[in-house]
Amino acid sequence: MSEARRQLAGAVLAAGGRLDGSGPEATAARIDRCARWYRRAGVGDGDLVLLTGLSPDGLLAAVVACWSIGAAAWVTPRAPEGVRTCAATFVATAEGTVQPTAPRRDEPTGPVPEALALVHETSGSTGEPKLARRSVDSLLAEHVGYREGLRLDATDTVRVPVPVAHSFGSGVAIGALLSGCRLDIRPFSTPASVAADLDRGSATKLAVTPALLGLLTRTGRRGDNRPRAILAGAGLVPDGLDAACVARFGVPVTRGYGSSETGGILIGPQGLGRPIPSVEIVQPEVGACGELVVRTGTPVLGHADEPVRTSLRWDTGDIVERDASGQVRFVERKPGALRANGKFLDTGPVRAALGAVEGVDEVAFVVLPRAGRTEFEDVFAVVAGSRVDRKSAERALHSTTTDDFAPRLRIVDELPRTGLGKLDRTALTEGITGDG
CATH class of the missing domain: 3.40.50 (Rossmann fold)
Structure with a gap:
């Protein structure tokens, strides 16, 4: 077996x-x-x-x-x-x-x-981290995507300074090994040291998050070599990063997109990239906007706490635009239903109201057992921004709360991030419980 x-x-x-x-x-x-x-x-x-x-x-x-x-x-x-x-x-x-x-x-x-x-x-950026299953066939299909998208071959040294215990890092690393590459997976220490690997020719391909790539583009040159490709994954490439990458390293950014449950499924030079050979976009149609749904060549096995899935369809939860050329561009994360005290709660109105408050950069929701009465759960609306007026945020929150959904407000300067730049819900939870 x-x-x-x-x-x-x-x-x-x-x-x-x-x-x-x-x-x-x-x-x-x-x-x-x-x-x-x-x-x-x-x-x-x-x-x-x-x-x-x-x-x-x-x-x-x-x-x-x-x-x-x-x-x-x-x-x-x-x-x-x-x-x-x-x-x-x-x-x-x-x-x-x-x-x-x-x-x-x-x-x-x-x-x-x-x-x-x-x-x-899973990254935990949209809920508590779960254990995602990956099949042999999905790893092989992902390898083909990275091999073709980055043109990997045995002459390459692939630098992967992101955690290989996460989906993005492990996908690129395994793809590089299956392509016969030399793999350099030393952790990210300083931007200058990683950039020097490219400048001196000790690495020909690089896989990093957009946040880390932004740091690399601000380093000074320490050699005359140029990388053959730079992949930015596990996050959205902000405006201007591509131009900064070309100016510093002489190559445009290659975008990578995927879910922890599927691995990398889109890769390319624009937007979120294009589907790898084993992936087909089911929706939205060309010229439309909607949730990105894909069909994979092998079943997405799902999470370890659920029966093994056999479906080839995967709903990503991301709202995208698909233009006339078929290019996919991210719009927003699909508003999720939050579950607390046995009920599903729509966070959309609260998120919109808090997001409209001056100085608010991000909004996140956390569900925690109530102190001393663990049979009940409390919902916390965490607002991030260094210039947020508490009274304004409280008014916005109260204007949208109901008898069924009245989250408690927390304000922080910024949301904690993992090594991949995604929302660190563990750290966020610890911060809330530490505040009492």
């Missing part, structure tokens, strides 16, 4: 991709050594191995090692003590350290779904 995962590992090894400064043989030996450790610990077909606390290159080696022995991998950016391990059969906290999560029973937690290759967390 795990042959697809073994074949995926075989494809990575056959491509000759290289981790950091290692050659193909050294990379393959490292993966094989990790697989032997896991096999000796009892990992095998149908297991799900939680990988936490590993270095970026150690994490990728461990992922491929899991596939090579028929197991699926669960990657997380969280520290070991911050992860509930109940869904995993084994936990690895270092390349040579792997243990079962509980005594093995006659019926272990596995086997995992046959198609499953990888489990990772």
Whole structure:
């Protein structure tokens, strides 16, 4: 049942991709050594191995090692003590350290779904992070998208200074390995050091978030080399960033777009990009505006807390415009229904009223158990902006509240962001509970 995962590992090894400064043989030996450790610990077909606390290159080696022995991998950016391990059969906290999560029973937690290759967390920017399943076929399809969109080949060194435990970083990294590239996944330290990798020719392709790319464009040159491509993903490319990228690095921005549940599904030089070969846009029609819905070549397996999906359709939740040429441009996130105390609540009117207050940059909603009465939930409307007048915000909030939906107001200078620049709901929640 795990042959697809073994074949995926075989494809990575056959491509000759290289981790950091290692050659193909050294990379393959490292993966094989990790697989032997896991096999000796009892990992095998149908297991799900939680990988936490590993270095970026150690994490990728461990992922491929899991596939090579028929197991699926669960990657997380969280520290070991911050992860509930109940869904995993084994936990690895270092390349040579792997243990079962509980005594093995006659019926272990596995086997995992046959198609499953990888489990990772959603960004959490539109709700609490969930565990998203990724299939072998979806990773292979994503690889083709990145290979063609970035023209990856064995002569490339691909710099990925974003977390490879997230969908964007892992997608580019796995795609680079499957394309036979050398992969440099050292974390982002300073803008100058990452820009120097491009200026000196030690990296030919780069994958970063738009926020990080903005920092890179403001660095001084430290060499005469130019990158072949720069991919900006996991966020919208703001106006002016493309021109700044051309002025600093000599290449335009390549846009990447996707969902944690699907991986990268659009890539291109404008807007959100164009569908990769395995993806078809279902709606909106050319010349229309509406929610972006796609059909993928392989089922989107969904989240770990729900039955395995078999549908090829995925509703992204993003409102886009599709012009006469078929180019897709982002308009806004589809207003979501918030669930609290067993009811779905429409946040649209409140969001609009607060967003119209002078000085408000962003609005987010958080649902938390009520202190001392956890059977009830409270909704918090968090307003971000350094010049927000509290009384004005309170008036706007009160004008739209009802008996069923009366959120409590919090005002902050700015919303916390993850390493990918997305809303960090964990930090936001901690900030609210810390304020009492």
